[in-house]
Amino acid sequence: MTFASFIKRHFMTNSSREYLARYNRRFATDAPPGSLVLDAGAGEQQYRPYFSHCNYESADFEMVDKPYAKSTYVCDLGSIPVEDGRFDRIIFNQVQEHLPDPLAVLRELNRVLKPGGKLLCTAPLFYEEHERPFDFYRYTQFAHRHLMERAGFQIDWLEWMEGYFGTLGYQFQGMAQHIPANPVRYLKPSFWPIFFWPFALFVKASAVLLAASFYRLDLAMKITDRGYPKNYALVVTKN
Ligand SMILES: C[S@@+](CC[C@H](N)C(=O)[O-])C[C@H]1O[C@@H](n2cnc3c(N)ncnc32)[C@H](O)[C@@H]1O
Structure with missing residues (x-):
């Protein structure tokens, strides 16, 4: 083990991990018991435990060379094999940057969500290339607003996920x-x-x-009035 990896393992608390957990926990707590939840681009399904009071399903295309939890639907998010309005809630964490046609996927997520249903999205503004070659975009707050509104969502709130x-x-x-x-x-x-x-x-x-x-x-002081965030987090509602 190198000096850097020793420090990383024992002392480096990546604040994004903690904020991601907080945002997903809060979104889960707000979901009524028995809600049907879709984890879109679920990967290892690390937020699944927060939704133990809900019915949880997941979708992922499983095309990256990495470990995956067993998906309910192995599919491209542009075409999810379920009926319209199936889900009460969708979590969509760290996936939007991997989509070559994000608007088409947001429209598909809108289709599978019930009217009034809510979606939590987190996506990076500033992050190195990862999950290559499936890495296409980074998102400003204005891109989020533009895409979500065009896909038929209303924005409840949008904020910096971490501080500067x-x-x-x-x-x-x-x-x-x-x-x-x-x-x-x-x-x-x-x-x-x-x-x-x-x-x-x-x-x-x-x-x-x-x-x-x-x-x-x-984690002690989240500064959001200067600099720029690593990720934005937003919750949107289907119109
Ligand atoms: C960075 S990982 C995030 C995984 C998980 N949401 C999380 O936060 O731990 C991105 C995930 O999106 C999936 N993905 C990327 N493009 C996709 C597509 N077009 N259709 C379905 N899944 C996709 C990948 O397989 C990967 O599991």
Whole structure:
């Protein structure tokens, strides 16, 4: 285990994980017992336990090389094999950026939701490419409003999922992970970058501590009046 992975495992509380859990718990608590819930793009179904008072179903195309929980529907979210108005609630976490045609999927989610039904969406504004090659977009708050309204939803609320310190924590985590530590990397194609190697190591080590600190700070004080969020969270209702 490297120094960075030791610190990450024992000290790095990624504030996004905690905020995602909070938003999903709150959405679940508001769902009446017995509601039929769809987890759209469910992956490992990590929020399923919050919906134990509901009837839970999941849909995922299971095309990424990673572990999946067993989906109720193995399908593209652009075409979910259920009747109109089946679900009372939909959770749609960290999926919208992976869709080549997000409006078509939002219209499909609108179709399968009951009138008056609610959908929780969380999606990144600032995040590195992941689940390649299925990674297409990042979303501003204006894109969310535009797409949701065109798909037939009314926005109940939209807010930053983390505060700016969460975004900073993520940027420092990226530095800690990606700055090369091996001095040989600094010798090619010319020799002079080797003089920057000690500085790069110092920045890398500092970034580990700064990432851990800013993530913790983000959970203690959520700053949303400056900088920019890593993710937006919104709840919408089917008109
Ligand atoms: C970043 S993961 C998020 C998983 C889960 N929602 C969570 O928050 O833990 C994105 C998920 O969306 C699924 N996905 C991406 N594009 C899809 C599509 N067009 N149709 C169905 N599922 C899709 C992927 O298989 C993956 O499980």
